[in-house]
Amino acid sequence: MLSFISYLTSGLSLGSIYALIALGYTMVYGIAKMLNFAHGDIIMVGGYAAFIAMSTSWCPVWLALIISVTVCTVLGVVIEKVAYRPLRSAPPLAVLITAIGVSYLLQNIALLTQTATPKTFKSVAAGAPPFMIVYEGEPPLFFTRLSDSPYKNLTPALTVSMETFLSITVSIVIMVGLTLFINKTKAGKAMLACAEDRGAAQLMGINVNGTISLTFAIGSALAAVAAVLMCSAYPQLTPYTGSMPGIRAFVAAVFGGIGSIPGAMIGGILLGIIELLSKAYISSQISDAILFLVLIVVLIIRPTGIMGKKINEKV
Helix, strand or coil: CHHHHHHHHHHHHHHHHHHHHHHHHHHHHHHHCCCCCCHHHHHHHHHHHHHHHHHCCCCCHHHHHHHHHHHHHHHHHHHHHHHHHHHCCCCHHHHHHHHHHHHHHHHHHHHHHHCCCCEECCCCCCCCCCCEEECCCCCCEECCCHHHCCCCCCCCCEEECHHHHHHHHHHHHHHHHHHHHHHHCHHHHHHHHHHHCHHHHHHCCCCHHHHHHHHHHHHHHHHHHHHHHHHHHCCEECCCCCHHHHHHHHHHHHHHCCCCHHHHHHHHHHHHHHHHHHHHHCCHHHHHHHHHHHHHHHHHHCCCCCCCCCCCCCC
16 A cells, blocks of 8 residues: 555656656746747756756756746747747748757757766755655655664665655645636736637737737746756756657646646646556556547547537637
């Protein structure tokens, strides 16, 4: 039972990271109606920005996170302005090919500047005690170091790391904050208006270009946070670090209902749990196949995703 809880907790942690990445996908698609397939590589850039910052002796973890968020935010806005804005009226295929081109461009720049040698990322919770330790027959001990524990001679049956706790907590806080921002602020309501009808929003005096740039900025900032959390849990950093998490997060966004913020959160968490449980109880070699099989089944039953809304187009 405790092993199942351990896998479930790890799945929640991984799913929370997927959810943060999926929020970027779902915001950009919901408002700009674009699929930014370079989003996964923005994660990689955020990871390298934090890694380089933390490699210096004077930079604390919180400052490295701010630097990473700043770099990714600026990068997201530049990509939108240079690569996507001129194609806003172009066919979707042109935008898709451009996004793939931007993705390869970022990967090759990282290869030239950082090489393909994996970098070992320092965890944001390095040195912190476990969030929770569970011993057989004993109650959970919260925020207790093993060395200070009265049960230090016992073997822990379940340990929840601080990285796991931070991933879950940060993703929940961000989702709640983002939901409040979109529903309660003027900028958020402008995003909702652009998502509904960009032409009508522009006629009502809304700055559509600024709103879409803000959307890319927020999505890229979330990618930076996800990068730091992901590299803390899985410390190997390469120019291809963001590729597969980006694809899985896109699956999560579609799974939950692309365009829906709660849907992205639910889709990411479910995807993380399915991935970890399939690796633990079925096979790690076919876990990706299981993820896509689940996606196919969900889309057959509910084509708009778990929380997606059916859109009726006027003819």
